[in-house]
Amino acid sequence: MNGIDLVLRALHHGESRLADELTAVADRHRADHEVHHVATDLAHWSHEHTRRLADTAHDRGLNLDDRPAPLDDPPEPAPLLLLYDLRDLHLRAARNSLHWEMLAQVAQATRDDALLALASACHPQTLRQMRWTNTMIKNLSPQALTSL
Amino acid sequence: MDASVDRIARPWGGRTPYGRHEPWPVRVDTFLAAGVDPAAVRRWVQTASVLHSDGDAMDIAVVDGRMAGVRGRAGDRVNHGRLGPKDLFGWQANASADRLTRPLVREGGRLVECDWATATERIAARSRELLDERGPGSIGFYTTGQLFLEEYYTLAVLARAGIGTSHLDGNTRLCTATAAEALKESFGCDGQPGSYDDLDHADAIALFGHNIAETQPVQWMRILDRLEGADQPRIVCVDPRPTPVARRATVHLAPRPGTNLALLNALLHEIIRTDRVDHDYIEAHTVGFEELATRVKDSTPEWAAGICDVPAALLREAAEILGTAERLLSTVLQGVYQSHQATAAAVQVNNLHLIRGMLGRPGAGVLQMNGQPTAQNTRECGADGDLPGFRNWQNDSHVADLAKVWNVDPSTIPHYAPPTHAMQMFRYAEQGSIRMLWISGTNPAVSLPELSRIRSILAQDRLFVVVQDLFLTETAQLADVVLPAATWGEKTGTFTNADRTVHLSDQAVDPPGEAKPDLEIFLDYAARMDFRDKDGGPLITWHDPESAFEAWKRCSAGRPCDYTGLTYDRLRGGSGIQWPCTEQSPDGTERLYTDGITWAHPDLCESYGKDLITGATDDVVEYRSLNPDGKAVIKAAGYLPPHEAPDDDHPFQLTTGRTLYHFHTRTKTARAPQLNAAAPDVWVEASASDAAALGLDEGDLVEVTTPRGAMRGRLRVTDIRPGLLFVPFHYGYWDTEAGHGPDGDTPGRAANETTTTDWDPASKQPLFKTAAAVLRRVERGDGRYAPAPTTTASAPARADAAPATTGGPSALATESPESPDATGDSRSHGEDAR
Structure with missing residues (x-):
């Protein structure tokens, strides 16, 4: 492969x-x-x-x-499976990030401070989750993909 | 009149009290082998100590071509003539009868002797084969913190530009990776801010997870001397064990392991709450203070008291000292670096100094310490997970600059991802994508966590293991090729201690048998592999230590660790010199950041920083917007509970650590009779209340078990914090029947049978301080006692529980207030030796 x-x-x-x-x-x-x-x-x-x-x-x-x-399709070798999972995590986090964005915007539009506070507290961590998956994919891909 | 002192019984020797801001008096320590008349020593050869990171300058006495003793160098800035027990006695290991003297190769499952050409050609052939079949990512190098600068630099060039692999790291990953990462996070760049001389000027000294009495005993002598002099410093000690430092501390905090960040956040909370903050310094030199203030707003001493199991009042007392100090010196070591949230906690110590403006002045400084003698060089030379000269792998102009120094195309140097850290290299070897691992000067089969896993990785048929060492270590026994290396005293080179002091170490005697300096081994490999630069010339153009040093100087030019003002001649004869040392600063640089932060600008910095919790790397855009002017970055982080907590099955916390008399896996110190006798075998420490609850007593043979494995040792009951067990990590199997690991007849002896595979996400340093364990008795002591020293943190809770540790006549060393000027100029002697 x-x-x-x-x-x-x-x-x-x-x-x-x-x-x-x-x-x-x-x-x-x-x-x-x-x-x-x-x-x-x-x-x-x-x-x-x-x-x-x-x-x-x-x-x-x-x-x-x-x-x-x-x-x-789920790949066989563990290093590849890990990349695949990290990719999926990243995509899920990205989806959540966009939903947080929506929530923050509707909160502002409706002057719902509680909702805005919730989104402001949580959304940065969603972005950190995305940075983490991105970093891990960046660090692990060269070895995983050159050693197949 | 010279005093004679048993330096096993009295490891720190006699006192030479001195007052604040006064020079530390000279005390020259000398130890000569039995029957050697000091007057008969004609040749003293200059070097410094290699069994810790202190860089104690010393001369080796040579009689009839053999080492005959050592003497501290009176004129050196680091030790002012003093030597620690390992300095005094460790040199004897060089002459051990079981030194490796010929290369070995594996034939039919057994290691057999061969000549150098056979061994090295086998390595080169395997390398070529792997490069052809699987590419450079199939080859990894795992080195140490115990070679010389010239050797690391050569290794870095041949691995990164010759092979073109990302996989080069040192065992410095286990000892000093968090120090480097914490400095990068706060100051944009590695480089020790402080100086040992700060110990002379501080009015408060805070030691975070740093048992300096045992890890850098000579600097502890300095603190002891200040404690006996005028205007004594106040001491804050954070350590769960009753260390010599804790016993002398003004305030001793003994937190539950794994909670350093909560403790530090509470200290910062108090300092900010009481506004003992240098607002002008913060404004001029930092970014991020508001985030820190917000982060620690609720981190009250009461909150931390619950997490750390330390009284809130004691936390307030410590904060009072830190907050009112006029000149504060903080030091940090393994209690932070090898523990949970390592980088996040180490960074908070930097933050303490940044918000108090305690940097760059005599007595006001931070020492993010190293464990090993030459770990600083592993970092500088790029033989760990960094590029040489503290260049930033994410900054194309830094890579281009390095490529210019090496005369290669920038794409030759892997920089698409950070250099691979050691724990990941072992994972790649486990998965089979690394097929050759060249291990120099370290013993992962004892020092890495979860040893059953490490042994199974190293023992794989598909993994070609090269081990370059002095002895047939546990790791060497698993190798395919073993190369006998020369060591300290048998080769020439330079190395740099934890406060940036560069020392020259001259060759005093010949290596045993056919053993060769590591530099020669690497140069031979580079020649066999015929590594070329982009114009077809040889990639490596140097041929001996001094020419390698000159090559390194070119690589360091203009970088924070600039060596261009140093030469072998300048280092020979006088004191060690602190980098940066340039034409403009020919005498070196005592402190960094005396006039603001110098290497944090986005175009200059070594790192754009990481998320302290996730380890995610920031990029240049984020960094530039956060820190456009290159100030120090105050980074806050929230406490997370440790990953492994005690439960019903494993009710204790377990921490591993070190003892004064041994270094690493005892390859040298167990072969020095005085050191070995002081701590001849492994032991287990538990508190008096825990021992009583389990009906255990001093000397009982006990077993410590975690979900990974078990080890056995005799019990020492101490004043360690209740609920915590301690096991020294030095002991392995080379001196047991089993050889390299436990078997049916040899139970687990190494602490790392039990430790967990987990690392700090930012520094990638493995965690050795937070495992959960169960303790049970195997057999009663019946009057026996633990083979643990009584002079150290291992002292028994009941003084009469074990006989006092002494060295007897064979451990007598002299202490003299005078510089031995009759034989003082070792410059000419040093040259004789070459």
């Missing part, structure tokens, strides 16, 4: 999915003009990422077009 191929597949799949999602959001929210336009612009980024990933893979003899993304 080649670590680089594995991540290329996962990224290709993920960027492609994100491009689709952004396009779908832009479609669903045509009347929210800024969201529509920016989401469309950002979808281009992800499309472009997908294309460049495919080109890069092609140059390395790897066809990314129709294979499922292996990183979405």
Whole structure:
């Protein structure tokens, strides 16, 4: 198993999915003009990422077009499983972070001091959780992915 | 008239009282082997001590090509002639009959002698094979705090730019990683702020988890001398054991292990509450004070009293001393560094000094200590988890600068992630991604936590283990290749103590048999591997200690640890010199931060900092917005309970530690008869109330068990805090039937059979101070007693429980108030030796 191929597949799949999602959001929210336009612009980024990933893979003899993304299935080796879990933790934390953002905003809009205090106390720790998972992935990836 | 003193019975010798702001009087300590007439010693060779971090300057007496004794150097700034027990007696280990004298390779499961070419070619061949098949990440180097600067630097270059691996760390990870991390967090950069001379000027000295009497006995002599002189300092001691420091302290706090951060937050709370704060200093030189004030707002002494099990009134008394000191010196060591929330707690000591403006003036300073003699060099040279010269791995211009020094492309030097720390390297070896581990000058099969795991990692067939050492240690017994190394006194080089004092250590005698200096071994490997720079020239251009030192000077130029003003000639003859030492400061630098904070600017700093709780690294953008002007960073942290707490099955807390008479895994000190006799075997300490409750008494053979494993030793009942057990970590198996680990006939003896695999998230230093354990009797003592010293923190609670530790006639050393000027100039003698 080649670590680089594995991540290329996962990224290709993920960027492609994100491009689709952004396009779908832009479609669903045509009347929210800024969201529509920016989401469309950002979808281009992800499309472009997908294309460049495919080109890069092609140059390395790897066809990314129709294979499922292996990183979405639990991988076997422990180092890879750890990266996979850290990635999922990070995504969950990111989701929570955005919800904290929403809560803080609605708290301000409704002048709900108790809610705002709650969000202000907890959200920074959610961001620290994200920094931790990011640091761990940064530190552990080189060894995990070069030793497959 | 010279006094003769049994320096086992009286480890700190006689007193030379002196008053505050006065110079510490000279006392020259000398120990010569039996039958050696001082007048017959024609050659004294300059060096400094290597069995702790103090850097006591000494001369080795050489008679007929053999070491015959040692003498303190009167003119040195560190020790003013004094030597500790390990300095006086430890040198005898060099001449042990069981020194390794020939390389060994594993053949058919057994280690057999061979020549150097066979051993080193086997290492080079395996390296090439792994580089071809698996890449540089499959090779790791685990070094020490006991080689010389020139050796670490060479190792750092060959590992980081030659092999191109991230996996190079020292056992300094176990001893001084938190000191380095705490300095980086607070000051943006490693570098000891204070100086030992601060002991002469302080009116209050606070020792946090630092049993200086046993770890740096010569500086304890200095404190004892001040305690006997005019205008004595007040002493605050934080230690759960009844150490010699605790017994002399004005206030002794004996907290529950694992609660240092709560204790320190309460002390800071009191100091801020009483406004004993230097607001001008804070304004001029720091960021982050408000966050600290908010964080400790509710950390009252009453709150901490519940967590730490220390009376609130005592915490207030300590805060009173810290808050009213005119010149405060604080020191920190393993009681903080190897304990829960290590970096967060060590940083609070820095904060204490920052908010009180107690830095950069005589007597006002912080000493974040080291354990080992040359740990400072492991850090500086990048042989631990840092880049050489305190360069920042996250700062591309620092990496480019290093690449220029080495004449390699910056991408040659792995800097996409922090250099791998030792505990992670062993994890990679466990998982099989590291396939070769080269261990120099350290004994992880005794010193790392959870030994059954470490042994199983080292014993794997797929892991090629190289061990470079003086003796067939427990670790060497598990190796595939063993290289016999020369040691202190048998080779030349420099090293730097805990207060940045650089000493030269000249070769006094020849190494035994075919043993070679570590530098030669590394240079030979680099030559075999044919490491090249980007122009095709040799990567490593030096060939001996002095040329290696000159190469290091180029690497250190313009960095905080600047050595460019030093030469071997300048270091020969006089006193050690403190870095930075440059053309502008040719006599070195006594204190850092005398005029503000100098290395914390975003473009200069060694680190952008970490989250003290999670260990997550900050990036330059965050750091720049927090600290655009490069001030000291006051970092606050909240207390978290230790990860392992006592319960019904494991009702005790267990801490491991050290004793005055031994160093590390006793490879040298057990081979010095006086030191070995003072503490010949492992023991277990428990409090009088706990012993009584379990019906145990002095000398009972007891077993200490944790979820990881068990060890046995005889019980010493002491005044240690109730609920806590202590076991010294020095003892392993090389002097047992079993050899390298416990077996059917040899029960566990090493403290680390029991310790947990857990480390501080910021410094990555393993925790040895917080495990939960159960204690049971194996057999009654029946009049026997524990083989523990009575002169130290291990003193029995009942004075007559064990005979007093003495050394007898073989431990008599002389103490003289005079400098031995008849033989004083060792410059010429030193050169003779080379």
